[in-house]
Amino acid sequence: MVVINxxxxxxxxxxxxxxxxxxxxxxxxxxxxxxxxxxxxxxxCTLAYPHNINLTYAFISGLVLDILLIMPLGxxxxxxxxxxxxxxxxxxxxxxxxSWNKMFSILIILIPFFLSSTLLNSILKINYSIIDVLISIxxxxxxxxxxxxxxxxxxxxxxx
Amino acid sequence: xxxxLHFRQNNFTLIKLVLFIVISVYLMxxxxxxKLGTEVRNNFSYxxxxxYTIAESPLKLYKNTSLYIDTKxxxxxxxxxxxxxxxxxxxxxxxxxxxxxxxxRLKKLLSFSSSIDTSKILIAELIKVNLSPFSNKVIINKxxxxxxxxxxxxxxxxxxxxxxxxxxxxFSVVTLITDPGHAILAVNARTNKRIVLSGTGDNRKLxxxxxxxxxxxxxxxxxxxxxxxxxxxxxxxxGEISVIKKELNQDFLHVKVSPSSALSSNREVMLLx
Numbered sequence: 168m169v170v171i172n173x174x175x176x177x178x179x180x181x182x183x184x185x186x187x188x189x190x191x192x193x194x195x196x197x198x199x200x201x202x203x204x205x206x207x208x209x210x211x212c213t214l215a216y217p218h219n220i221n222l223t224y225a226f227i228s229g230l231v232l233d234i235l236l237i238m239p240l241g242x243x244x245x246x247x248x249x250x251x252x253x254x255x256x257x258x259x260x261x262x263x264x265x266s267w268n269k270m271f272s273i274l275i276i277l278i279p280f281f282l283s284s285t286l287l288n289s290i291l292k293i294n295y296s297i298i299d300v301l302i303s304i305x306x307x308x309x310x311x312x313x314x315x316x317x318x319x320x321x322x323x324x325x326x327x
Numbered sequence: 328x329x330x331x332l333h334f335r336q337n338n339f340t341l342i343k344l345v346l347f348i349v350i351s352v353y354l355m356x357x358x359x360x361x362k363l364g365t366e367v368r369n370n371f372s373y374x375x376x377x378x379y380t381i382a383e384s385p386l387k388l389y390k391n392t393s394l395y396i397d398t399k400x401x402x403x404x405x406x407x408x409x410x411x412x413x414x415x416x417x418x419x420x421x422x423x424x425x426x427x428x429x430x431x432r433l434k435k436l437l438s439f440s441s442s443i444d445t446s447k448i449l450i451a452e453l454i455k456v457n458l459s460p461f462s463n464k465v466i467i468n469k470x471x472x473x474x475x476x477x478x479x480x481x482x483x484x485x486x487x488x489x490x491x492x493x494x495x496x497x498f499s500v501v502t503l504i505t506d507p508g509h510a511i512l513a514v515n516a517r518t519n520k521r522i523v524l525s526g527t528g529d530n531r532k533l534x535x536x537x538x539x540x541x542x543x544x545x546x547x548x549x550x551x552x553x554x555x556x557x558x559x560x561x562x563x564x565x566g567e568i569s570v571i572k573k574e575l576n577q578d579f580l581h582v583k584v585s586p587s588s589a590l591s592s593n594r595e596v597m598l599l600x
Contacts (some may be wrong), residue, residue: 235378239354241350293462
């Protein structure tokens with residue numbers, strides 16, 4: 168029970184940190200193509216503790232991000248939920264992959280992010296450019312292995 | 328046994344997934360009417376404000392350090408430039424009172440009503456957090472306690488910026504004039520013709536709607552607020568006409584306007600009463 172509590176606390180802290188990273192101001196060149204950092208953190212937490220960090224976490228953190236970013240409520244929550252569902256389906260396979268393979272699978276897992284952001288942007292009449300979304304996906308694929316290792320290091324240090 | 332457990336959880340997850348998707352689609356669908364997001368931001372602004380502050384702090388730290396490290400030479404140079412600017416501008420300002428008096432006299436002769444004078448100006452600072460790159464909103468650090476009101480106009484030193492669309496405890500949200508859902512009634516300074524400008528979502532351009540093919544309009548015309556929409560006081564610069572395209576199979580001209588205010592880079596804005 169204590170271990171489970173510890174898991175929830177460390178994941179919540181990580182997600183809070185990710186939320187702050189997500190709204191951190193950046194130079195305007197990087198601004199439009201920033202990777203979905205909160206989603207990547209959430210992906211890691213789900214891969215690490217698939218039985219504890221589940222869709223509820225994804226939905227709530229999506230709503231929190233919507234509130235902070237002044238987006239229509241449910242915009243981020245929708246694709247967070249779908250992405251985390253995909254990971255919960257395939258986490259046994261993804262865990263065993265090598266880091267090159269992991270990069271490829273994160274590319275596939277980010278497809279709902281791409282689809283829903285383009286679809287919702289056009290429905291809600293938000294101006295966007297597809298190239299920026301694609302660049303943000305490429306950046307998140309590139310940073311994923313190092314992010315994964317870093318987060319694993321933090322988790323192993325503080326949950327043992 | 329273990330397998331069974333796994334299977335049960337899977338089913339449960341699927342139900343959860345469907346439930347969450349339905350909830351989020353419903354929330355998005357009703358967002359315009361219910362304004363749940365606004366309500367939540369309003370009630371929890373004491374939590375949200377610190378998060379914004381923390382997120383903004385690295386940038387502030389960087390700015391403060393660079394100010395501290397800045398060389399004396401640079402500062403003297405900047406000071407001189409600013410002094411020159413003040414001199415030029417105060418020279419221009421000297422001409423304003425006689426112009427105002429003359430204007431008043433002429434208006435009296437034509438029996439016009441008196442012109443609109445804004446009585447109070449409040450300077451607010453932008454909270455530089457990264458909203459979605461595609462959203463046309465900014466956050467300012469003045470809120471409920473400064474007697475703001477919804478629909479108050481926000482300008483910067485170059486022109487009109489937007490209107491206040493949401494007021495919370497310590498911060499408010501400004502919708503920029505380039506927001507796709509925003510329109511403003513402008514007047515052409517050269518011809519005094521009224522023009523409706525609406526946002527495109529792109530921070531570098533507005534589009535002018537319903538301008539007939541034979542309208543007197545040229546590139547470089549300056550557009551001002553008309554004061555007729557009861558939102559913006561009249562006489563503030565909005566922008567300059569940048570592109571006019573005539574397509575013969577269409578009923579109206581295709582006109583683009585570039586806003587004069589520094590929509591994406593400014594740090595301080597003014598609130599008008």
